[in-house]
Amino acid sequence: MTQSPAPAPAPAASFQNIAVIGGGAWGTALALTAARAGRDVTLWARDAGLVAEMRARRQNSRYLPGITFDEDLTVTDHLADCLTADALLLVTPAQTTRDLLRELGRLGEWRGPVVLCAKGIERGTGQMLSDIVREETRGAEAAVLSGPSFADDVARGLPTAVTIAAQTADTARALCEALASPAFRPYASTDVTGAQIGGALKNVLAIACGAVVGRKLGASAQAALTARGFAELTRLAQALGARQETLTGLSGLGDLILTCSSTQSRNFSFGLELGQGRFASDLKAAGGKLAEGAHTARIAVTLGARLGVDLPICQIVSRMVEEDLPIREAVSELMTRPLKSEMTNP
Numbered sequence: 001m002t003q004s005p006a007p008a009p010a011p012a013a014s015f016q017n018i019a020v021i022g023g024g025a026w027g028t029a030l031a032l033t034a035a036r037a038g039r040d041v042t043l044w045a046r047d048a049g050l051v052a053e054m055r056a057r058r059q060n061s062r063y064l065p066g067i068t069f070d071e072d073l074t075v076t077d078h079l080a081d082c083l084t085a086d087a088l089l090l091v092t093p094a095q096t097t098r099d100l101l102r103e104l105g106r107l108g109e110w111r112g113p114v115v116l117c118a119k120g121i122e123r124g125t126g127q128m129l130s131d132i133v134r135e136e137t138r139g140a141e142a143a144v145l146s147g148p149s150f151a152d153d154v155a156r157g158l159p160t161a162v163t164i165a166a167q168t169a170d171t172a173r174a175l176c177e178a179l180a181s182p183a184f185r186p187y188a189s190t191d192v193t194g195a196q197i198g199g200a201l202k203n204v205l206a207i208a209c210g211a212v213v214g215r216k217l218g219a220s221a222q223a224a225l226t227a228r229g230f231a232e233l234t235r236l237a238q239a240l241g242a243r244q245e246t247l248t249g250l251s252g253l254g255d256l257i258l259t260c261s262s263t264q265s266r267n268f269s270f271g272l273e274l275g276q277g278r279f280a281s282d283l284k285a286a287g288g289k290l291a292e293g294a295h296t297a298r299i300a301v302t303l304g305a306r307l308g309v310d311l312p313i314c315q316i317v318s319r320m321v322e323e324d325l326p327i328r329e330a331v332s333e334l335m336t337r338p339l340k341s342e343m344t345n346p
């Protein structure tokens, strides 16, 4: 009797153990998502008090108030505990990416995929977070999870679809299979650049849309800004090598629409306050919730200038955020720019 070859293991089997770095809103929501998909999940948070609360009360009341964990998570404040996982989800603010990967490298060697879940560009260098993975690990594969997905919705188990892009199609597919559940539907992609730039830029554009709403400029202005913002996002992403279908997909247009239209977005809400006449320096001094677009605006403009890409909305947001440009002047400057073709990059 001839023996039939053993079936290839299901791809998801290689990602049974998932480590999530970051005990904020999104990290906790993604940890719950992975657990709902049947994975064994270790969630790392740097704050021992928060870790103790999550263990004892099955809640993260600081970042996800009112939500009780419906799945078991192993919660730790020892980063080294993450090193035994098969795949790592990195879910702290974008600007912390390099430091955390370095810290992980000091604790041991990481060779599995690093799934980047933050949305931003490194300020000092203009590098994408996937470039940082290349520099700070010994050959770990960079992947990106991005799309229209508020942590609160995902944690509550509301239906969500995202893009998971990885350098190889096999890894992207295996990660999708590892994280998918009835309420969480990931789509696989190999456009790591496109998935990252969409997420980073939509945060900046959401600040602009929030400002328009805060200033009560009307629904027409909000739609115009979203569409012209999408043109900016597309120009910069394509100059960096992104694919068009990624930009019109979940991690591009999908996330832009969500974030540019909802007060549930922290970036939109930050912009709303600017539109109501508050200044960014005051908002920053007051602390408050993370608005990644405020960190990304200036570096996006610098990157655009380097690549010869015109980013007028990002420029205005950058000046509002970095130089306290008043909303009245911001609107006037945008509307009185020289007329141009709708299609071209001047």
Ligand SMILES: NC(=O)C1=CN([C@@H]2O[C@H](COP(=O)(O)OP(=O)(O)OC[C@H]3O[C@@H](n4cnc5c(N)ncnc54)[C@H](O)[C@@H]3O)[C@@H](O)[C@H]2O)C=CC1
Residues within 6 Å of the ligand: 022, 023, 024, 025, 026, 027, 045, 046, 047, 063, 091, 092, 093, 094, 096, 099, 100, 117, 118, 119, 120, 149, 150, 151, 152, 289, 290, 292
């Ligand atoms: N909240 C959301 O709905 C979504 C957030 N994201 C992205 O995920 C990233 C994280 O966002 P959230 O979890 O929402 O933010 P958050 O403000 O809720 O939590 C951030 C977490 O990172 C930790 N943290 C900050 N600096 C750190 C450092 N240097 N080392 C270690 N931990 C540090 C904080 O203590 C906190 O636990 C952002 O880039 C955001 O754009 C993406 C999709 C959805």
Ligand SMILES: O=C(CO)COP(=O)(O)O
Residues within 6 Å of the ligand: 119, 147, 148, 149, 150, 151, 203, 206, 255, 258, 259, 264, 265, 266, 267, 268, 290, 291, 292
């Ligand atoms: O990225 C998000 C939704 O996809 C979350 O947006 P905010 O960071 O603006 O809240």
